[in-house]
Amino acid sequence: MRSLKGWAYYVGYFALVALGIFHLYTAIFGTFEAYLQRSIHLLFALPLVFVYFPFSKKSPKDRVPWYDWILVFVSALPCLYAVLNYERIIYRIVQVEIVRPEELIFGIILVVTLLEATRRVVGLALTILASAMILYMYLGHLLPGQWKGMYVSFDRIIEHLYLTGEGIFSTPLGVSATIVMIFLIFGGFLEKSGTGNYFMDLAKAVAGKTAGGPAKIAVISSGLFGSISGSAVANVYATGTFTIPMMKQLGFQPTFAGAVEAVASSGGQIMPPVMGAAAFIMASFLGIPYSKIIVAAFIPALLYYFGAYIMVHLRAKKLNLKGLSEELIPSIKSVLKNIYIILPIVVLVVMILRGYTPMRAAIASIATCWLVSLLNKGRRMGPKQILDAIYLGSKNVFVVAIACATAGIVVGAVSLTGVGFKIVSLIFSLAGNNPFMALVMVAILSLILGMGLPTTAAYIVASALAVPALIKFGFSPLSSHMFVFYFAVFSAITPPVALAAYAASSISGASPNETGFQALKLGIIAILLPFAFCYDKAFLMQSTPFMNLFALISGICAALMLGTGIEGYLEGHINLATRFALILLGLLSLCAWIPIRLIGLTVGIALLLLLYHRLRKEKNAEKAI
Incomplete structure (x- = not known):
């Protein structure tokens, strides 16, 4: 990501602040019509990709070259057209009315620039997958055997992806354009108000003196912080820069130190109350309140972190490692004195569990963050700090927004071509009508997708392809979606491509692959729990007390x-x-x-x-x- 200077920095800063203010406004006063809301969201996010993300490693990192400014302008045109003509677009009769020439041109521009933005922000895997699905829509009718698709004309493909709510502007982008964006801003306010630092102090006070204290601090602090950030790699860099060197200094091997942080950070995406974008999308797919997702995730998340904590404790005892020195540990008294700092989290959880929408709860929590900051002399948020918090949160939107928009291409291809039914048939035939083998196959599919895609995109694609098969085998919709979600999350610690382990190894100096295999051992219960809750709904708190x-x-x-x-x-x-x-x-x-x-x-x-x-x-x- 570029570190901009001069006028380019201010262009990016004010554009992101404007994006954040727009979403705060719609969260308070009500969102716009779905297609319009998503178009405005992408109107900001897509062009700004070319401002902040360079074409290649050799491209300038402190300025925006002329060709990227051209892409900024060109990529804004399709969304701007959609915003200005959204009423006609939402009322047009799909597959009956002709696609206008300008709509065809803008649709092509949107698909091409979105794929390029995906390559820059997300990586090649999702770019190739989305491109392959577009080719399948257009050329699938030429394939032999059971994979033969139906004929779809080029203009109908563009219409489906650009002018309907079933392609790029489908539910995943809708979740990014509403709930996710507000929670990203909430994360910016939490950071500015000092909540992240407080979590670290709390973890030090609780576990700092015990055997292997820094490793336990990593587990506790990453669980608390990850519940807000919802990103394994971001979590690693946020807490690992402190915990990994401390673990190494105490006596843990670099491989183990990196693995502990990778496991703890990955679990942040399954830790309520904020589990990342994929959990919000899951609630939308299932048509249930987000509070039910929180309840269902509680026991698996608790067991995951308990398992990691136990293994860290046993390793520390085996190596006869001690805790932190007294001067590095804040007193319990001083930590409890500032416990009001976690009030925004309390407000969020209480409001969601009392039935308020996640957006309403997040808005109230943002306001609480500001009030809490006024009580902390070093963290008081004036107008400049408020704008900085909005900017800080909005700056994290790119991966989620672009991944959701591009995953919409895959989802659109599934709905248009019926390839999802072919995947279901394939799973049935390979599993031999054995539900357990079907779970194993879906787990492998989710892990493979998660190795190359962000959690959100991996979950969207895997759920579109595999969840119908699991439901046909008799597993409940909630268990099926949670199963796919968990394996998409924990692909971050599953070799050969374990992104969280790779990030941790860059800090610890250990081998990425060795760190990944050690992380897999530490997080072994994460591989077992999804199978357990598919067969016993009590693990998702869906049974009797x-x-x-x-x-x-x-x-x-x-x-x-x-x-x-x-x-x-x-x-x-x-x-x-x-x-x-x-x-x-x-x-x-x-x-x-x-x-x-x-x-x-x-x-x-x-x-x-x-x-x-x-x-x-x-x-x-x-x-x-």
């Missing part, structure tokens, strides 16, 4: 067994056979069949207690000698 509580207890015990078995330590080293037994019992503790789960829990807990007692006794005997 007793069964929901039983699922939580089962998950905690499973995390203890898996963590102990993988690390091979519990007050002392554990032999290989016992480690395998603990891992097996941990898997059984997540089984949907209650009798098997009870066996796994009973035997596993008994084994852990016996091990702890024996190893503790041996340790005390060694000390006595």
Whole structure:
């Protein structure tokens, strides 16, 4: 991303502030008609890509070259035309009225400039996928066999992508143009008001003195911060620049230090109350309140971070590592004294759970951020700081907006050509009518998509292609969408392409692949939980209170067994056979069949207690000698 100077900086600054103010206005007074709202959103986001993102690594990084200014102007024309003519566009009869020549030209310009913007912002993977889907729409009728598509004329393709709400301007871009944008601005206000720093201080105060303190600080602070940022890589750089060097200094190997941060940061996207753009899109796809997504995500998120925390604790005990020195840890008293700083988060959670829309809750939380800043002498937000907060939040819109718009091309191709039904048939035939094998195949598809796409785009594409198959196999819509979402998220720590692990390794200095494999071990429960909640809805808090509580207890015990078995330590080293037994019992503790789960829990807990007692006794005997 360019670091602009001079008048180009001010052009970008005021354009992003104007974008933010527009979205604040529509959040307070009501959004415009869907197509108009999305067109205005893209009218700002698409041209600004060419201001902030260079053509290549060799392009200027501190100024905008003349050819990018041309792209800024050209890319704005299709959206400007849509804004000025939106009433005629939304009332026209699709596939009946002819596409006007100027609409065809503007549609072509929009698709081409959007693909180029995607290449710059998101990467080649989504660009190639969207291009392939456009080619399939146009040439699919020439393919042989079951992949033969129906004939669609070129002007109808452009019409579908540009002049309807089923292509580029479909639901994903709509979520970016409403909820996501407000939450990005909320994130800017949180940063300016000091909430991010407070989370770090809170994590230090809670875990700083314990064994392996910095690693536990990474887990806690990344969970808290990630709940706001919703981006694994952004999370790594926000907290990892502090925690990774501290972990290395304390005695953790660089590979482990980077893996801890990658795992903790990736989990931020599944941590309520703000789980990133994909969770908002999921609520729209399912047609349910966002509060239900928050409730469903609570147990898996808690178990994920508990599992990571346990493994970090055991590794620290195994290496006999200590906590931070006293002078680096803020006192509990000073932290509690400033606890009012988290009031915006409290307001957000309470309002969402009481039934307010996410946008209303975010607006109230933004106002609370400003009020909280007035109580903090070093963080008081005047007019300049408010504009800076809007700019800071709006600057993060590019990846989400461009990914959502381009994912709309894929979604549009699926709806226009019926290729989604072919994918469902393929999954059915390969899975052999076995629901578990279908889950495995969809998990692999989601991981592959997540390796090359941002979480939001990976989720949109995978849900369009695979969720219908899972629903046909009998899994609930919520479980199916959450399953795809989780694997799209955790592709960030799944080799061979683990973006969060790569980001962490750039800070730790370790091998990216080694960091990725270590992160996969630390986050192993993230691979298991989606299968568990597909077969037992209690893991998503969709059952009775007793069964929901039983699922939580089962998950905690499973995390203890898996963590102990993988690390091979519990007050002392554990032999290989016992480690395998603990891992097996941990898997059984997540089984949907209650009798098997009870066996796994009973035997596993008994084994852990016996091990702890024996190893503790041996340790005390060694000390006595």
